[in-house]
Amino acid sequence: EVELLESGGGLVQPGGSLRLSCAASGFTFSNNVMTWVRQAPGKGLEWVSSISDSGDSTFYTASVKGRFTISRDNSKSTLYLQMNSLRVDDTAVYYCVKGGLLTTGLDYWGQGTLVTVST
Amino acid sequence: QSVLTQPPSVSAAPGQKVTISCSGSSANIGNNYVSWYQQLPGTAPKLLIYENDKRPSGIPDRFSGSKSATSATLGITGLQTGDEADYYCGASDRSLSAGVFGGGTKLTVL
Numbered sequence: 001e002v003e004l005l006e007s008g009g010g011l012v013q014p015g016g017s018l019r020l021s022c023a024a025s026g027f028t029f030s031n032n033v034m035t036w037v038r039q040a041p042g043k044g045l046e047w048v049s050s051i052s053d054s055g056d057s058t059f060y061t062a063s064v065k066g067r068f069t070i071s072r073d074n075s076k077s078t079l080y081l082q083m084n085s086l087r088v089d090d091t092a093v094y095y096c097v098k099g100g101l102l103t104t105g106l107d108y109w110g111q112g113t114l115v116t117v118s119t
Numbered sequence: 120q121s122v123l124t125q126p127p128s129v130s131a132a133p134g135q136k137v138t139i140s141c142s143g144s145s146a147n148i149g150n151n152y153v154s155w156y157q158q159l160p161g162t163a164p165k166l167l168i169y170e171n172d173k174r175p176s177g178i179p180d181r182f183s184g185s186k187s188a189t190s191a192t193l194g195i196t197g198l199q200t201g202d203e204a205d206y207y208c209g210a211s212d213r214s215l216s217a218g219v220f221g222g223g224t225k226l227t228v229l
Contacts, residue, residue: 044222105152105169
């Protein structure tokens with residue numbers, strides 16, 4: 001059974017940093033594109049970032065480029081999202097997702113971790 | 120404003136059929152696969168349709184997907200109250216080098 005368990009969310013002040021982690025199990029992590037999707041309170045889904053199976057290629061939505069960094073450790077089956085210079089509008093539930101929109105879709109989702117950026 | 124355009128809401132009676140549209144451009148839907156997601160209240164989204172018209176195992180054939188040019192459509196037949204949810208389309212956008220979603224459509228089963 002595929003499981004994706006996010007951690008690292010919480011309350012942070014504007015300008016601060018957080019690192020999200022996603023522990024994956026139940027599939028061959030190193031063979032799959034991985035993605036972060038976020039959802040602000042009461043709003044729709046927003047694609048944030050994807051990373052290739054090897055980690056060599058990364059992609060970001062424009063609003064987080066230069067502030068967020070996606071990475072992975074295939075030896076630990078873990079996905080990361082380093083978030084710097086956080087803004088109030090980064091407040092959202094962040095989902096770790098197996099797959100990518102370019103190919104077979106986002107086929108398994110974690111339960112999400114809430115990031116709140118506020119004073 | 121989302122790159123992909125969906126109607127904010129649709130409604131239909133139990134047992135009826137409903138369609139949800141998703142409009143894009145040649146940069147996204149026109150040259151890439153479309154996928155569809157169902158988000159029940161208070162839960163994480165779930166993949167309903169991938170590669171325009173394929174259903175993952177476990178998704179009933181009441182759900183269908185199609186694509187024509189720069190638009191895609193999700194169809195749901197035999198509506199049930201349990202289908203009340205938000206539905207999102209998604210695709211990759213070659214101009215943005217990024218993924219994009221529609222704004223979401225709230226389905227009400229009257």
